[in-house]
Amino acid sequence: MAYWFELAAGGLITGGIYAVVALGLNLQYGLMRIMNISHGEFLMLGAYLTWLGHTVLQANPLVFLPVVALALFALGVAVYWLCFQRITRTAPAVEAIEARSLLVGFGLMFLVQNVAYLAWGADLRGYSFLTDPIEIGGARLMTNRLVVFAFAVGASLLLLAVLRWTLIGKAVRAMMQSPTGAQLVGIDTRFLHPVVFGAGIALAGVAGALLSMVYEISPGMGEPYTVTALIVIVLGGLGSAIGCLLGGFLLGLVETFGMHFTSPSLKMLLSYAVLTGVLLARPKGLFAR
Amino acid sequence: MNWKTTLKVIAAALLAALLAPAFAQDAPVKIGYAISRTGPFAAGAQISQEPNYIMWAEQVNAAGGLSVKGKKRKIELIGVDDRSEVETMVRSYEKLMASDKVDLILPPWGTGMNFAVMPLAQKHGYPMLPPTATGRKLLGMKNPYFFALLQQPDSMMNALAEFMKARGVKTAAVIHVDELFGLEQMGALELALKEKGIQIIEKKSYPIGVKDLQPVLNDIKVKNPDAFVSLSYPPDTFLVTGQARAIGFNPKLFYAAVGAAFPVYRDKMGPAAEGVMGLGTWNPKMSPQAKAYFDAHVARWKKEPDRWASAHAWAGLQILEQAVAKAGLDRKVLRETIAKDEFNTVIGKIRFRNGENISTPGVVSQWQSGEFEVVWPPQNATSPAYFPKPNWK
Numbered sequence: 001m002a003y004w005f006e007l008a009a010g011g012l013i014t015g016g017i018y019a020v021v022a023l024g025l026n027l028q029y030g031l032m033r034i035m036n037i038s039h040g041e042f043l044m045l046g047a048y049l050t051w052l053g054h055t056v057l058q059a060n061p062l063v064f065l066p067v068v069a070l071a072l073f074a075l076g077v078a079v080y081w082l083c084f085q086r087i088t089r090t091a092p093a094v095e096a097i098e099a100r101s102l103l104v105g106f107g108l109m110f111l112v113q114n115v116a117y118l119a120w121g122a123d124l125r126g127y128s129f130l131t132d133p134i135e136i137g138g139a140r141l142m143t144n145r146l147v148v149f150a151f152a153v154g155a156s157l158l159l160l161a162v163l164r165w166t167l168i169g170k171a172v173r174a175m176m177q178s179p180t181g182a183q184l185v186g187i188d189t190r191f192l193h194p195v196v197f198g199a200g201i202a203l204a205g206v207a208g209a210l211l212s213m214v215y216e217i218s219p220g221m222g223e224p225y226t227v228t229a230l231i232v233i234v235l236g237g238l239g240s241a242i243g244c245l246l247g248g249f250l251l252g253l254v255e256t257f258g259m260h261f262t263s264p265s266l267k268m269l270l271s272y273a274v275l276t277g278v279l280l281a282r283p284k285g286l287f288a289r
Numbered sequence: 290m291n292w293k294t295t296l297k298v299i300a301a302a303l304l305a306a307l308l309a310p311a312f313a314q315d316a317p318v319k320i321g322y323a324i325s326r327t328g329p330f331a332a333g334a335q336i337s338q339e340p341n342y343i344m345w346a347e348q349v350n351a352a353g354g355l356s357v358k359g360k361k362r363k364i365e366l367i368g369v370d371d372r373s374e375v376e377t378m379v380r381s382y383e384k385l386m387a388s389d390k391v392d393l394i395l396p397p398w399g400t401g402m403n404f405a406v407m408p409l410a411q412k413h414g415y416p417m418l419p420p421t422a423t424g425r426k427l428l429g430m431k432n433p434y435f436f437a438l439l440q441q442p443d444s445m446m447n448a449l450a451e452f453m454k455a456r457g458v459k460t461a462a463v464i465h466v467d468e469l470f471g472l473e474q475m476g477a478l479e480l481a482l483k484e485k486g487i488q489i490i491e492k493k494s495y496p497i498g499v500k501d502l503q504p505v506l507n508d509i510k511v512k513n514p515d516a517f518v519s520l521s522y523p524p525d526t527f528l529v530t531g532q533a534r535a536i537g538f539n540p541k542l543f544y545a546a547v548g549a550a551f552p553v554y555r556d557k558m559g560p561a562a563e564g565v566m567g568l569g570t571w572n573p574k575m576s577p578q579a580k581a582y583f584d585a586h587v588a589r590w591k592k593e594p595d596r597w598a599s600a601h602a603w604a605g606l607q608i609l610e611q612a613v614a615k616a617g618l619d620r621k622v623l624r625e626t627i628a629k630d631e632f633n634t635v636i637g638k639i640r641f642r643n644g645e646n647i648s649t650p651g652v653v654s655q656w657q658s659g660e661f662e663v664v665w666p667p668q669n670a671t672s673p674a675y676f677p678k679p680n681w682k
Contacts, residue, residue: 131559140537
């Protein structure tokens with residue numbers, strides 16, 4: 001029994017990690033249609049900031065989280081202002097935002113990644129934090145992974161609540177459904193757009209900070225996470241916070257149990273089979289409305 | 290620029306012009322290479338390989354230059370980033386050899402990359418001494434210009450199997466990365482274990498980039514093998530160590546392949562690294578020469594060299610240096626010299642037979658109080674092995 005519980009917990013935790021990675025991109029792509037393909041690079045920056053904080057300042061990575069979030073939020077607003085503002089303002093349609101931001105995102109990806117190579121070199125880096133296992137119901141789980149999991153659940157629920165029940169959440173959703181309409185009813189999209197984009201980058205940074213506790217980091221670490229994030233978002237439904245969380249869980253569980261019953265080498269096959277299955281049954285994702 | 294610096298520049302230029310004729314016949318020796326500075330191979334290449342190239346050229350130049358049949362000439366390194374792409378790497382070497390006509394080349398990083406550039410080296414007649422290429426498949430090409438420095442999979446896995454037999458290990462569980470490296474090592478290990486009568490009770494493969502191996506480790510823990518061998522790449526080596534510790538899977542022997550020899554492994558794992566075995570070759574305690582190399586590396590790069598291929602990279606450069614001193618830059622003669630002579634290097638004497646380094650034995654290494662000690666075979670050991678492995682800390 002404990003064995004199965006451990007497997008399930010392992011799957012959920014991996015799913016939680018996937019969800020955390022996808023949260024930020026979900027804000028940008030799901031809600032604003034900005035296809036920020038450099039998402040993983042900002043995640044990498046968050047990871048490096050935390051690593052620096054831990055090794056240079058001896059800062060506790062968890063205490064350092066708000067610093068990372070704020071720094072990346074500021075960076076995100078600056079990036080929006082420099083790169084994406086023109087695109088969102090001049091695009092004739094939502095589809096044009098997607099296509100154009102994709103190109104800008106590619107450029108950003110190379111730029112940020114190479115800056116990191118210049119600054120820190122290509123070495124693997126890492127530190128040890130909260131690696132002691134905790135026993136829950138007979139299953140032994142790593143503390144740092146549990147922290148990531150808790151954050152994934154907490155942040156997803158918070159995001160869901162903000163989007164659904166607060167005025168600013170309604171404004172964000174309105175802005176997406178009809179930019180012109182939103183402006184007509186007095187929503188300041190010039191203010192809201194950079195803020196939501198910045199929040200997306202901040203979440204990417206926080207995800208990176210959390211992942212740096214679990215995995216080692218390198219300047220090239222971001223790209224695979226961008227792909228994971230895209231799968232999770234498409235699985236869960238664009239812009240749906242709860243879809244992002246449950247999409248991550250589904251992926252994590254299928255992988256863990258699939259690896260147990262078949263071979264770990266089939267992991268990719270399993271992930272894409274889930275994605276294909278969901279897209280066939282619900283082309284707009286599990287929780288799209 | 291103010292007038293003082295302007296004056297200095299002019300003075301320097303005049304001096305250079307005066308001295309130029311004296312140096313005219315001593316053009317620098319051009320040595321070209323392509324290596325991964327970005328992309329997925331960059332981590333490995335920048336830990337084990339390129340820092341050694343740069344440090345070697347600096348050291349040789351500081352000592353007056355590379356001795357070419359007794360005449361000292363400065364080294365000019367021409368290094369380009371291959372972005373971890375095979376095509377970029379091959380194109381770069383084609384350019385270096387065919388149009389830049391460099392005097393010598395240094396190899397790229399990794400088995401796959403070296404495999405791809407081998408035919409080119411033969412076509413243009415450049416000897417190459419790769420420190421990070423392993424596999425019988427490469428030697429099977431019978432390329433006369435190719436000299437593999439790294440111990441072959443069978444030699445490393447035989448050493449591991451011998452150690453297991455000597456310590457009475459009866460059963461082993463093995464996981465391996467689903468890629469040429471993992472498959473070759475796996476094949477060699479299966480053969481070696483069979484010979485020694487050690488039973489493999491679980492065998493699983495996993496893909497590159499895996500993020501969770503706990504389900505696999507749980508299965509293996511239940512079967513309770515004496516030894517656990519993970520023929521893994523760096524990120525998975527970290528993953529498998531962390532997760533084995535988390536679930537309290539502590540077999541008598543815990544072996545992880547690539548990455549265990551990196552100093553970052555010890556730094557990231559902390560006390561958990563204690564007693565973990567892996568692919569390694571050397572450490573600074575092995576000889577005064579090894580210690581000197583280690584200290585120079587730390588002084589130049591502010592980081593330790595890894596305990597596996599870094600020293601092979603340095604040995605390759607030493608071999609090249611000694612061969613050029615004797616044979617000069619005629620690459621045919623140079624190749625003959627490398628193929629026939631014995632060389633004195635940081636990892637001991639090295640001699641090649643059919644492109645294989647037949648002098649460096651397969652070894653087993655183990656982390657003990659912050660150093661990756663060589664623990665097997667006994668005549669090469671720098672410390673006795675911890676067996677059984679102490680409990681995870």
